[in-house]
Amino acid sequence: MYAGRVLQGAGARALVPDEIERLGAQRVLLVAAPSSAEGTQDLATALGERYAATFGRPAQHSPVEVTAEALAVAREVRADAIVAIGGGSAIGLSKALAIRTGMPQVAVPTTYAGSEVTPVLGETENGVKTTRRDPAFAPGTVVYDPELTLSMPRGLTLTSALNALAHAVEALWDTEASAATRAYAVEAADGILSALPVVLGRLSDVAARARLQEAAWLAGACLAQARMGLHHQLAHVLGGTFGLPHAELHALLLPHVMRFNLVAATDAAARLARVADGDPTHAVAALAAMHEGPTTLGALGLPRAALREVAERVAASPYPNPRPVTADAVEGLLLAAWRGELVR
Ligand code: NAD
Numbered sequence: 500m501y502a503g504r505v506l507q508g509a510g511a512r513a514l515v516p517d518e519i520e521r522l523g524a525q526r527v528l529l530v531a532a533p534s535s536a537e538g539t540q541d542l543a544t545a546l547g548e549r550y551a552a553t554f555g556r557p558a559q560h561s562p563v564e565v566t567a568e569a570l571a572v573a574r575e576v577r578a579d580a581i582v583a584i585g586g587g588s589a590i591g592l593s594k595a596l597a598i599r600t601g602m603p604q605v606a607v608p609t610t611y612a613g614s615e616v617t618p619v620l621g622e623t624e625n626g627v628k629t630t631r632r633d634p635a636f637a638p639g640t641v642v643y644d645p646e647l648t649l650s651m652p653r654g655l656t657l658t659s660a661l662n663a664l665a666h667a668v669e670a671l672w673d674t675e676a677s678a679a680t681r682a683y684a685v686e687a688a689d690g691i692l693s694a695l696p697v698v699l700g701r702l703s704d705v706a707a708r709a710r711l712q713e714a715a716w717l718a719g720a721c722l723a724q725a726r727m728g729l730h731h732q733l734a735h736v737l738g739g740t741f742g743l744p745h746a747e748l749h750a751l752l753l754p755h756v757m758r759f760n761l762v763a764a765t766d767a768a769a770r771l772a773r774v775a776d777g778d779p780t781h782a783v784a785a786l787a788a789m790h791e792g793p794t795t796l797g798a799l800g801l802p803r804a805a806l807r808e809v810a811e812r813v814a815a816s817p818y819p820n821p822r823p824v825t826a827d828a829v830e831g832l833l834l835a836a837w838r839g840e841l842v843r
Pocket of ligand 1: 533559561585589610612619620621647648651662722745747759
């Protein structure tokens with residue numbers, strides 16, 4: 500269970516300076532996504548003398564070179580705390596800095612990726628992504644301010660929410676997940692499936708954005724507490740090796756992995772059918788198809804020739820999964836996702 504402090508609500512970002520004071524920090528490094536420039540400027544002003552510097556170039560999958568650059572800035576300004584504002588990339592960089600320096604972290608997420616409540620850090624070196632888990636990686640404070648999610652364009656809103664849904668779905672078919680984790684997962688899936696269409700209908704709906712963000716928080720907790728299976732393994736291998744965009748990749752893979760796995764995970768299928776009010780794979784596929792950007796692995800730029808190699812890598816050391824993972828089965832799933840044709 501995430502043991503940090505969670506502050507939430509519209510305008511909650513104004514509480515960050517108090518949180519820094521509580522930590523006794525004097526020189527804050529802001530780690531910020533470029534998209535959060537305005538919020539970053541406001542935070543820097545609100546921090547006053549406690550503001551030291553901003554590092555504004557986090558990258559997906561935490562490349563170690565970027566961490567080295569940010570570390571140099573942190574050392575130069577003698578930073579003693581980090582405030583990360585942005586999506587999973589900014590929060591990943593914050594974790595990477597924290598484990599190298601021991602600095603406390605305050606995370607202010609602006610997407611639904613969920614990294615802020617997990618003890619997990621994925622880093623990329625020479626094109627290979629490795630994932631480590633340590634309770635010390637999780638930020639001590641998370642500030643959920645739904646107003647910071649209003650700037651997410653339609654495409655990112657949709658794909659990031661499906662990324663969150665994937666955490667909940669995989670927790671539901673983890674046979675070792677606790678009752679508490681299953682409860683989080685059902686609540687997260689319910690929240691995402693009901694709030695996402697409302698948000699997509701009106702991106703500026705703060706109340707619906709708040710519901711979606713809360714569901715994404717619970718989904719992040721699922722990612723922290725459950726064993727992730729084939730879906731996250733595919734996303735890690737494809738994302739880390741080919742640099743494919745994280746949220747879009749999760750969004751397009753999810754219906755295909757659900758189609759593959761749910762036949763072997765009847766309890767998860769029944770719970771998801773209740774919250775989806777029908778066939779959950781269809782519901783998720785319909786949402787994924789609403790994306791105006793790439794919705795197939797082919798459109799995302801993955802060469803057809805890579806599918807077999809990816810399938811073999813995944814099958815050689817599969818993550819725990821309800822259905823046996825063979826290279827042929829994974830290749831079939833990847834081919835369906837590459838073409839965008841859901842197997843019946
Ligand atoms: P991201 O942080 O890379 O952000 C995607 C893009 O959206 C960026 O250009 C960013 O600037 C922009 N953006 C972010 N918030 C925005 C907003 N509110 N409005 C407009 N634009 C905004 O993407 P992500 O999907 O949030 O995170 C992906 C990264 O996080 C990956 O590296 C992934 O591996 C990692 N991740 C890690 C964990 C974990 O537990 N360790 C969990 C989830 C994701």
